[in-house]
Ligand SMILES: Nc1ncnc2c1ncn2[C@@H]1O[C@H](COP(=O)(O)OP(=O)(O)OP(=O)(O)O)[C@@H](O)[C@H]1O
């Protein structure tokens with residue numbers, strides 16, 4: 001077990017650390033049997049229409065506990081890659097392993113089980129407008145079959161972490177864009193995922209807010225969660241200073 | 257399990273309430289179908305009861321040929337007596353028949369006085385037990401009329417036959433009409449559920465992304481159809497009840513002449529339950545069809 005305390009010091013301004021423990025997926029990482037590579041992609045191609053490749057022969061790795069940016073111009077294939085990782089699309093060719101799981105081998109029920117081990121954040125927040133902030137977050141736990149008390153405790157914990165515990169009973173549309181995205185991040189983390197995938201999470205936010213959101217991703221990564229963020233915001237990437245995987249016209253051009 | 261059901265029902269109810277202008281549409285189409293079905297069941301039920309009552313009070317007259325032998329008469333009497341649905345058998349001789357005729361129709365008596373021969377046949381008058389069906393009487397009558405020495409069997413049959421066919425006609429017309437309406441109602445429910453499916457497509461995507469089981473995603477929609485169906489049936493029954501109460505004075509007078517049933521009665525508890533369950537089943541089907549889109 002790694003200690004949460006060290007990695008959570010950065011978050012003191014929110015004072016969110018609960019005695020219950022670190023709100024990240026670190027706890028799930030103790031198993032020694034897990035592979036060291038969380039994302040393992042080999043020769044991945046995706047073609048929507050004939051002759052038009054959204055992705056072409058992509059090979060890449062993202063290690064456990066790593067924070068990587070996926071970047072590239074519009075139409076490069078970033079969203080397509082994330083949708084394949086979320087199993088919303090299936091590859092035309094190639095092999096995709098996530099946490100040792102071959103995505104091609106998953107049946108419908110396996111897909112559900114697989115997705116429960118992920119977290120996702122999108123540009124448009126994807127919150128359910130008629131549910132409160134609290135309900136939006138706890139929803140992801142409910143399907144895991146966790147006992148009720150634990151669900152509530154965990155939900156408060158992550159909401160506190162993103163600094164929104166006082167807005168738990170508000171509805172998403174009563175929140176600012178930055179606050180909504182924080183709710184989405186809380187939901188992505190509530191199930192202690194192995195991997196969090198984010199597609200332009202700061203696309204709708206102004207630069208200051210964008211940095212604040214990035215800090216949340218950094219913090220969750222510091223807690224042990226593997227993070228892959230797609231963005232074309234070069235400045236933001238530079239500011240955060242993490243590994244960058246660049247795509248262009250469906251091919252990897254840089255994987256430093 | 258219980259928590260899951262509660263979730264489905266509360267989600268579904270919230271959705272019905274949010275989409276109430278569309279939901280009213282499907283509730284009403286279900287209500288119309290259930291109303292028509294209920295009305296026909298009501299009428300057919302009364303016709304049926306009248307038929308039963310008539311056949312219960314009916315008497316069977318077995319007219320004998322003048323030339324029939326004592327042996328043949330004894331055989332007929334034995335068959336009648338051996339039939340469980342027969343309560344009593346009385347022999348009316350030619351002389352007794354004439355005497356009764358003269359008593360019943362005194363103004364025609366002189367005509368029979370002058371007649372050389374007594375034109376009235378001897379007969380067995382059969383009183384039927386109160387529990388036999390029209391079909392059983394029918395069988396008995398057919399059997400006896402084929403026996404030697406029997407000239408004719410009279411029974412208020414024609415009227416009963418007509419009533420029975422009227423009852424069947426009412427029932428089948430009702431079922432056919434209701435069937436068409438139920439189909440329309442099911443289609444409406446399907447489309448209304450589809451509307452709320454569309455309204456909540458983002459929500460469905462989110463549920464899929466967090467890995468919610470299919471039943472968890474579909475459940476509320478199926479339940480939504482079921483609620484609409486059940487509500488429709490309840491509305492129809494309430495309308496039927498009100499309509500019956502309002503028109504009761506006029507209907508009773510009509511019914512007294514038409515049906516041998518004291519008063520108009522509402523549907524039986526079984527029919528009421530059947531209509532509600534049926535409404536829910538149709539709604540459920542609509543919800544299932546609509547939510548098959550989620551996969
Ligand atoms: N559903 C689809 N059907 C057909 N083509 C698609 C579909 N989705 C994406 N594409 C095509 O695939 C290519 C890659 O698209 P993708 O959305 O992955 O790019 P992106 O890197 O996310 O771009 P952006 O930065 O604008 O979001 C584009 O050429 C796009 O037109």
Ligand SMILES: [Mg+2]
Pocket residue numbers: 078079080199
């Ligand atoms: Mg994109």
